[in-house]
Amino acid sequence: MTEVASPARLEPSQAVVEAVAKAEGVGPRELSPPLAYVVDPDALDSLFDRSKTDGVVRFRYCGYTVSVLASGSVDVQTAA
């Protein structure tokens, strides 16, 4: 339960909201604003869905710096 699920199971956008919610200690739907007001979740999900093996997308959301890796894993750090 400590890891964000694998890319086969979760779209990056889902992985992001679950990771940030976990870091905040709240439920995924308690995060405000919705993710779509910060990044386009469709774009995020389509970015790495075609056999891309590297690259990273980074953005701020709810006070965290969120990094989505091409592998599908999501890293969440408290924004400086």
Place this chain on the structure above:
Amino acid sequence: MDTESARPETGEAEFLEPLTESLSNPERRSILRVLRDRTESDPLPVERLATELVARDRDAPPSTVTAEQSDRRRTMLYHCHLPKLHRAAVIDWDRAGERVSLTDRSEIREALSALLPGSESQGSSTDRRRGSS
């Protein structure tokens, strides 16, 4: 080329682009079908929308869908699909009250029925026949 200047300045169709963008996504098409096919006029609780979406996918009655099964669906409604449909002005979304309904704007409703055919008339992909046991 300057394509912007070729667009009509009346703004009469300015809702079309966000609407068609919204409809390019299968989940959002399903959401709009659920909202359109309702007979009740009161806003639909988002929880019930998520349940209905799962039920349609499985071709099973909504009563068989558990909250756990629709939970992740509901999360992405909140984070992705409802904000986008709201921005496209095709739905009214009470974010705090977690309720949603189709917009009252007649021009959008008309565009929607042209872009999203298949309630009773066309059968569409779901092919459900309610009430014919």
